[in-house]
Amino acid sequence: MNHKIVGIPRALLYYYDKDLWIEFIKKLGHTPKISSFSNKKHLEEGQKLANDESCLSLKLFLGHINELKDECDMILVPRLFSIKKKEQVCTNFNCLYDLVNNLFDINIINYNIDLTEKESKLMAFLKLGEILGASYIKSYKAYKYAEKISLMKRKKLEQEQAEKLSTSKIKILLAGHPYNLYDELIGKPVCKFLSENEITILYSDRIDHTKIDEECKKLSTDIHWTHSKEVMASINYYQDKVDGIILLSSFPCGPDSLSNELISHKIKECPLITLIFEDLNSEVGVITRLESFIDILKTKKEKIYGKNN
């Protein structure tokens, strides 16, 4: 078996399934190579490649692939259509494979999860293993092993998040898609600013995943995007446990344009701010809005508890 370097772009679906991919590829004896943290260069390259109206996250994704294209034997580009029964994902994930295939002249390995066509996650990984030159049994074992590790890591994060709830500091829920929350250009400056101001940050994707369906139903019965359901559920679950909610999204995000509207109509008790990021964002503008938001939270908290202290 010859050894291969598999490139993984640090964008979009990486933030959902990173442990699964990395452990799977390592277990099969290949080397995963993850692109560097997002920077201005990724954005510039992405802007050149993508259509003007693509969302910021997709542009960054293309930038990451551009970085990897000369350094790897093959690049992992997943394609999703429906990862849960009767649910769908954003259409950007539907066309990811074909888009990359038409824009770049590279060796892509991909997997496809589409429950409407009876392509489950396990099947997808078995096929992925086949392309990498492993037998089905070996890939199955590797998948199970990777699944165990990624579940363990997720549980740990969920636990940490649950412990954070008991602090007496100001708590803010940072809600949005993980590829925006943890991105160096989008979510990181916000996180940095919040932790500098001694605020405890809760992340929407670290909600106990067994609660997602039940919590989401209380806010929205019709939503059919699996990834947006997570955000909805976390907002409903944490709304009376935190002091404020920050909604992060990239412009122009299809699912978010509707779900954010629904959230802002239904959440009336908890202070809420929506931050939309686009190509030409200045960090200063975001920070100014955050400062005033935090000031509001602080005065609100002082009004309730201030006299006792």
Next chain:
Amino acid sequence: MEKIISFPHLGDYYIPISIFLERTTKLKVIPSPPITKKTIELGAKYSPDSVCVPFKYNLGNFIETLENGANILFTAGGGCRYRYYAEVTEVILRDLNYNFEFYKLFSGDYLNFREVYRLFKKINPKLSLYTFIHNAIYTILFIWQMDKIDKIIRKNIGFEKKKKQHITLKKEMLKKFKSTNSILKLILYYWKYKHLFKKIPIDKPKDCLKVGIIGELYTAMEPFSSYFLEKELANMNIEIKRYTNLSYLLWQKIWLKKHMLRTTKKYCKYTLGADGLDNVYRTIKLINKKYDGIIHTKPFGCTPEVGAIPIIQKICQENNMPILFFSYDVENSNEGMKTRLEAFHDLLKVRREHK
């Protein structure tokens, strides 16, 4: 209080839909007032900023019709963002303090017959299965025949000798279609009018310019956004081919999927979501049929189309096919569109001469 049903506009399809609703529910049906600048302004005022334009049009329709006294609203579902329109629209309208009942025709991607029947049974408990099926077949036939006639009109309207003949005849035809309740008569009317449409005198050169319109379904079907485009093309004496119509969406699309994947094999391995793959397929088909140009329309920020555009551009570049992209938003300047269309027309003419 009297119950009045209403629903948002979609081209001329409001006629068969309102007949269907009227005959099955036995309630009064008033389609929402025609789309004007004011409708769009109202819709845009209360919708989220970055949502696609059809949502704003629909919301504007709903607000105007609620003001007119409607209290039962119908909306369709569908793929992509359409599927989630209903809930958000309802929340926005409730926050505006309107009182109404809200029904969604189907919750999945495709029309589910049993689900729709149950819904209508709830509204009108006296509804028998026979009347429902009869009216369903009637409506489907109506839509199908209307689409077929529309295809003929689009082919010839740019070349009619006396102006507006096609449009007046179409109005007359729809009136006749509306007047009957029997399926047999409907079919007879169709044959009669098909004959009449073919007899309209036209002055059509054999080698006229031919342009295909592809793109997102709502902007293609709703005349307020696309009427200008088709009218302008007709004035330039160009034959128009448009693929998207309601009959395509309701029942033809499912059968075509495998065939489309086969034809587009060189460029696409999977479906691209919503109508993305369909448009790639149409591009290839238009190139094979030796059309002179392609016009692609979509609302601003339409995610499936944005994903498909780089692929379409690549195909057009490889095959040397001129293509023009239009992105509709709330603020549309017709003059800007006209200039771009004229330039496109000139380009097509020059290309023709050099062939």
